[in-house]
Amino acid sequence: MPPEPLICTVDLVLLTLQAGQLQVLLLKRDREPFAGALALPGGYVHTGEDQSCEDAALRVLQDKAGLQGLYLEQLATFSGPGRDPRGWSVSVAYLAVVDAGTLDAQGAPVRAAHWRPVDRLPALPFDHGRIIATAVERVRGKSLYSSLPAHLCPAPFTLPELQAVYEAVLGETVNHVSFRRKMGELDCLDAVPGGKRADGAHRPAQLYRLKQEFRQRLRLVGRGLKA
């Protein structure tokens, strides 16, 4: 029995932190269906070019947002007869995370694009609302026990800055002593030699960067940030 034809795409949930809120990149669709509407960046898998769906997601990230070298992970696959008016479809969704500094440096195509706070989204085509909700849940969950939020923080950063990012993502305050202890155990940060940030009438803070080996993957912690 030959396979029945269906539509296979990748969709990308690109998240960043702006104004203390998680924001998602939405692009104006330039073709049907839903031409002109805001939706997640995505596209067909190019079987002649891509070596995997992850490759397709990286290509979408590069072509539609001009970004590369980001943290990227497979989120989940969404499917069904009704989610795309063209017919039965499968979308492999990916989660990517970018910090404001990287966005300024290499994200020219989307710097002025449509970033929307994930907690106040308009109605979206396809099942993109559900895909984003899944992505946000994943990010909040992983923030409890991994270095993921560091990818949302422009490097170099101070520990208080990084803590503020964790707090923005988690939506609650974090004990600063525990936070420092945890970051020490995680052992995923390099202190910038001699690097300090003095931004006021107070003791300046040490600057850090993610260690090279964790730029594109996460460091997990044993027991988590909070009980």
Next chain:
Amino acid sequence: MPPEPLICTVDLVLLTLQAGQLQVLLLKRDREPFAGALALPGGYVHTGEDQSCEDAALRVLQDKAGLQGLYLEQLATFSGPGRDPRGWSVSVAYLAVVDAGTLDAQGAPVRAAHWRPVDRLPALPFDHGRIIATAVERVRGKSLYSSLPAHLCPAPFTLPELQAVYEAVLGETVNHVSFRRKMGELDCLDAVPGGKRADGAHRPAQLYRLKQEFRQRLRLVGRGLKA
């Protein structure tokens, strides 16, 4: 631009516990490619019939193993030009878990099928070895902080029996006091009224069942079984 044709299938990693080991169901393929070889059960998505890939996985589970009502979750999606000799393919993989009792009761078609211990697998076609490795990693990971292993234990079961299942999956012993405390906190078990198992010259153990509401989903625990 119309979509480029590709192959879309679902694959099912069905795990059970036999002889104290995680075992995976392999079936002899009845068609090309790899006809006659052992591989994961799977099949094309039937766009006329399935409402989602999960539906397709449930259908495969029913048609090829005669099983229903199991714990099932999406595992990940595997893709690329080389994993299937028919061409560029996408496989949405699902993880299902069954206990020996359910298998005896309704798993007639596969009771005598090919169950293989996940730690000593033969070479498998496609990328099924990698898919199984991902599934096992998921199960072991979730066993640290969820009720998943209870789906591997024929009901009704005693706490010592359930603990033995956790230990078999995790590959290490668990403190029995902590284990009981954790199961109490999880609050996912119902004591069978008056149910005891006396299997020797000693105090009989209380029998339990998974609470109805957790038969097809998991209960997660805060800090995990071990530090």
Next chain:
DNA sequence: CGAATAGTGTCTGTGAGACATTATCTT
């Protein structure tokens, strides 16, 4: 010197694991 934030030392409460004890069955 005071204000402000960075960073550290130390206490305490909670929870996991170890050990000991009690409970309840068979032979």
Next chain:
DNA sequence: AAGATAATGTCTCACAGACACTATTCG
């Protein structure tokens, strides 16, 4: 009664959070 395993009580150690204190800058 002896032996075996189930189930529970209690001690201890480790870790997360709270609080207090020191450090370093600017004005």
